[in-house]
Amino acid sequence: MSHIVIIGGGFAGVWSAAAAARVRGDEKDLRITLVAPDEDLVLRPLLHRLDPDGSRVxxxxxxxxxxxxxxxxxxxxxxxxxxxxxxxGRSIGYDRLVLAAGSRLTRPGLPGAEQLFDVDTAEGTARLEARLRGRDGFTAVVVGAGFTGLEVATELASRGNVVLVERSDVIGPDLGPGPRPVIEAALAELGVRTRLGTSLAAVDGEGAVLADGTRIAADAVVWTAGVLASPLTSQIPGDRDRLGRLVVDRWLRVSGDVFAAGDIAAAHADPDHHVLQSCQHAIPMGKVAGHNAAADLLGLPLMDFAPDPYVTCLDLGAAGAVTTAGWEREVRLTGAEAKERKDMILNAIRPPVDDAEEILRKAGERGAGTRR
Ligand SMILES: Cc1cc2nc3c(=O)[nH]c(=O)nc-3n(C[C@H](O)[C@H](O)[C@H](O)COP(=O)(O)OP(=O)(O)OC[C@H]3O[C@@H](n4cnc5c(N)ncnc54)[C@H](O)[C@@H]3O)c2cc1C
Structure with missing residues (x-):
């Protein structure tokens, strides 16, 4: 019997598994195993809303x-x-491997780093939620004003005081100038204080010390800056990008019998851009990698990875959200209308459960990504 092994139970791994099962059809001689330590799929795009239990399937x-x-x-x-x-400790053979072990937040090597909170995992989010529960009017320092930092800062702002620290001189340096005025207006509306052009130097029981020497008394310091691909990539021969992602071809093959999908893989989204570490890309990549692993094994044609056009939807807490289109991130929706879209997306990324027909149907839907 042939064996497809998928490493990782995130969006990329789950959709690889479903897509491989779809290609398998009634073929009895193909076994598919997904290896992941947790019993749940964690919907990481929901974690900034601090509902760790509601973020699991x-x-x-x-x-x-x-x-x-x-x-x-x-x-x-x-x-x-x-x-x-x-x-x-168990050795398991495979005929095709799909590596979908995702990414993790990298912690800085600064004094007190072990006291930092994060919203990178369900456990991290639960720890932060427990820390802030019952502390009315808390102060939280959020480090990093990228996608995750902005989403968690604006979410926390309706419950306490938030100081957002960003090393760059601008908010959302990677988001570009397009949505920046909308984001700045939301931060002002929510009373989020910003400290730009400085970084975190140390953390202690009292709060944060910034590189410019300022001390900020805080109940929690939340680190959001810097996500790298799983270190498992170092065991696969192949090229890696600056995020540690494995370079893959248009079929999401690393080489030989190994495919990769999601945050661990650097695929071309179009001729000029690579995919981002987002489930907008992880979901369709998973579907293509799983399809191709099974198709390759069964001698069927492989499928190109060709995602939908790039869009984003950034949550801004009680100030709504902002959606953009294109790599220049041109603003499309703001406020309540964008928030409605965000809620719709967060609902749509939940995979169907208990219904084989629906799971397999969805696995065959192309694009079908979500937006960040
Ligand atoms: C707070 C936050 C908000 C986000 N918001 C958005 C958003 O709004 N829109 C968007 O598109 N994206 C968003 N993202 C990014 C998105 O969540 C990721 O791009 C997506 O989860 C990547 O999926 P993945 O399956 O590649 O990896 P992961 O979600 O990282 O899953 C990896 C899986 O591999 C498993 N694994 C790891 N190591 C091993 C191992 N050694 N052996 C076996 N299994 C292993 C893990 O347990 C996990 O099951 C957000 C991320 C965060 C943290």
């Missing part, structure tokens, strides 16, 4: 209906020459 309700096995384990070794992985 049990993997078994997605995988079992489409006959994909879930091995609850963490992969520690990948041997591409021997076509084997090692997960929690």
């Amino acid at each position: 049990p993997l078994k309700r997605i995988l079992a209906p489409v006959d994909v096995e879930h091995l609850r384990a963490a992969v520690t070794r990948i041997d591409t020459a021997g076509r084997r992985i090692v997960a929690d």
Whole structure:
């Protein structure tokens, strides 16, 4: 019997599994195993809303209906020459591998870094929520005014005082000038104080110390800056980009029997741009990688990765949201209308559960991404 192994139970891994199952159809000799340590898919784009339990979907309700096995384990070794992985001490052979182990926030090496909070994982979010619960009028310092920093800062602003620290001289340096006036107006409306052109130097029980020597008394310091691909990439021969992502071809193949999808893979979104670490890209990449891993094994034609045009939707807490279109991020919707779109997207990224037909149908939908 042939075996497809998928590493990772995030958006990319789950949709790889469903797409591979779709291509398998009634083929009895193809086994599909998804290896991931958690029992849930964590909907990371919901984490800034500080509802960790509402951000989980049990993997078994997605995988079992489409006959994909879930091995609850963490992969520690990948041997591409021997076509084997090692997960929690067990050696498992594969015929095709889909690497979808995602990304993680990198913590800075500064004094007190272990006291930093984050919204990168469900556990991190639960820890922050527990810290702030019952502390009316709390002060939180949010470090990094990128996508995640802006979403968590504006969310927290309706419950307490927020200071947003950004090393660059502008808000949302990676978002570009397009949506910046809308974001700045939202921060002003919500009373979020900003400290631009400086970074975090240290954290202690009292709060944050900035590089310019300023001390900010705070109940929590939330770190959001810098996300890197899983270190498992170092075990796969191939080129990597500055985010540690494996370079893949138009079929999302790294080389030989190995495909990669989601935050771990640097694919071209179009001839001039690479994908972003977003589920807007992770979902369709997962579908293409899973499809291709199964198609390759069964001698069927492979599918090109061709995502929908790039768009974003940034949550701005009680000030609504902002949506943009294109790589220049031209503003399309703001305020309540954009917020409605954000809520719709956050709902749409929940995979169907318990219904094999619907899961397989969705796995065959192209594009079908979400927007960040
Ligand atoms: C706060 C926040 C807000 C976001 N908001 C948006 C948004 O609005 N829109 C948007 O498009 N994107 C957003 N993103 C980004 C989006 O969540 C990610 O791009 C997406 O989750 C990537 O999916 P993935 O499957 O590639 O990886 P991940 O979600 O990182 O999943 C990786 C999976 O691999 C597993 N894994 C890791 N290591 C191993 C191992 N060694 N062995 C086995 N399994 C392993 C993990 O347990 C996990 O199941 C946000 C992210 C965060 C943190």
